[in-house]
Amino acid sequence: MPLPKAELHLHIEGTLEPELAFELAARNGVRLPYADTEELRKAYLFDDLQSFLDLYYSLMAVLRTEDDFEALAEAYLVRAAAQGVRHAEIFFDPQAHTARGVPIGTVVEGLGRALDRSRERHGVSTALILCFLRDQSAESALETLDAARPHLDRIVGIGLDSAEVGHPPAKFREVYAVADSLGLRKVAHAGEEGPPSYITEALDVLGVERVDHGLRALEDPALVARLVRDRIPLTLCPLSNVRLRAVSELSAHPLRRMMDAGLLCTVNSDDPAYFGGYVGDNFDAVGEALGLSVEDLRVLARNSFLAAFLEGEEGVREG
Ligand code: ADE
Numbered sequence: 001m002p003l004p005k006a007e008l009h010l011h012i013e014g015t016l017e018p019e020l021a022f023e024l025a026a027r028n029g030v031r032l033p034y035a036d037t038e039e040l041r042k043a044y045l046f047d048d049l050q051s052f053l054d055l056y057y058s059l060m061a062v063l064r065t066e067d068d069f070e071a072l073a074e075a076y077l078v079r080a081a082a083q084g085v086r087h088a089e090i091f092f093d094p095q096a097h098t099a100r101g102v103p104i105g106t107v108v109e110g111l112g113r114a115l116d117r118s119r120e121r122h123g124v125s126t127a128l129i130l131c132f133l134r135d136q137s138a139e140s141a142l143e144t145l146d147a148a149r150p151h152l153d154r155i156v157g158i159g160l161d162s163a164e165v166g167h168p169p170a171k172f173r174e175v176y177a178v179a180d181s182l183g184l185r186k187v188a189h190a191g192e193e194g195p196p197s198y199i200t201e202a203l204d205v206l207g208v209e210r211v212d213h214g215l216r217a218l219e220d221p222a223l224v225a226r227l228v229r230d231r232i233p234l235t236l237c238p239l240s241n242v243r244l245r246a247v248s249e250l251s252a253h254p255l256r257r258m259m260d261a262g263l264l265c266t267v268n269s270d271d272p273a274y275f276g277g278y279v280g281d282n283f284d285a286v287g288e289a290l291g292l293s294v295e296d297l298r299v300l301a302r303n304s305f306l307a308a309f310l311e312g313e314e315g316v317r318e319g
């Protein structure tokens with residue numbers, strides 16, 4: 001029995017497995033520049049975040065209809081449930097779809113169909129987090145939040161993702177303030193490739209409640225002290241960090257040192273179709289590489305529920 005856990009850092013578009021990509025490409029008449037799934041998988045050799053993002057955005061061309069987004073989310077939920085996930089807070093990137101002419105309503109309603117029945121069908125409660133692409137303009141983020149207004153009953157919070165370096169959090173001060181006034185929860189990727197000062201800025205300027213990655217936090221002792229004191233959760237993604245070369249190998253991952261420093265760490269999968277494993281695979285791999293004990297793994301699983309935006313009497317959002 002896998003440990004029950006919550007997954008808090010998962011891009012739904014990053015769960016697009018090659019088999020589903022080819023199926024949707026055929027259904028939608030989209031030509032992919034790969035002969036087959038094997039050739040596509042061979043392209044999953046990344047030098048850094050940007051080299052991954054280039055492929056990640058281009059493969060999204062196959063996602064066009066509500067049915068496609070429903071199929072994507074359903075496939076993720078099946079895999080997540082099998083790896084012990086009981087609650088998933090799921091990122092999506094509306095600008096990557098609206099830029100291709102796919103309306104945000106198609107994305108949210110399609111994903112929503114799978115999420116609505118997830119608790120009953122898979123025993124997984126869910127929440128959606130709308131992410132802004134930080135390499136797009138602040139105006140585009142504001143327009144995206146505006147376009148999302150009719151769908152806010154389905155959206156628990158906002159996040160910030162895509163190419164980090166050169167796009168510091170403060171660029172998105174205004175849209176985070178608007179989201180806050182709408183009662184949305186706030187997270188942001190920070191310190192994945194960018195410096196620890198981006199983590200500090202995400203806390204100070206955006207008011208984030210949880211930091212996605214936060215991998216480089218240990219470089220700044222004052223920041224570590226603050227994160228520990230304020231119990232700010234970090235959503236770490238060990239297999240992602242190796243595949244995107246943020247760490248040289250899993251045995252060099254700072255997770256153990258971060259836990260020892262008293263940080264509230266969680267383990268997540270980020271883009272599991274691209275990085276070699278879902279969240280349970282991340283627990284297994286990092287546990288093995290760092291020699292984590294069963295108790296350490298239990299702490300990480302417990303942290304995932306502590307760090308979740310859970311609500312309601314049972315501590316779990318409906319969905
Ligand atoms: N979008 C999807 N995966 C991402 C990651 N690891 N970092 C930033 N943006 C992303």
Ligand code: ZN
Nearest residue numbers: 011161189270
């Ligand atoms: Zn991410």
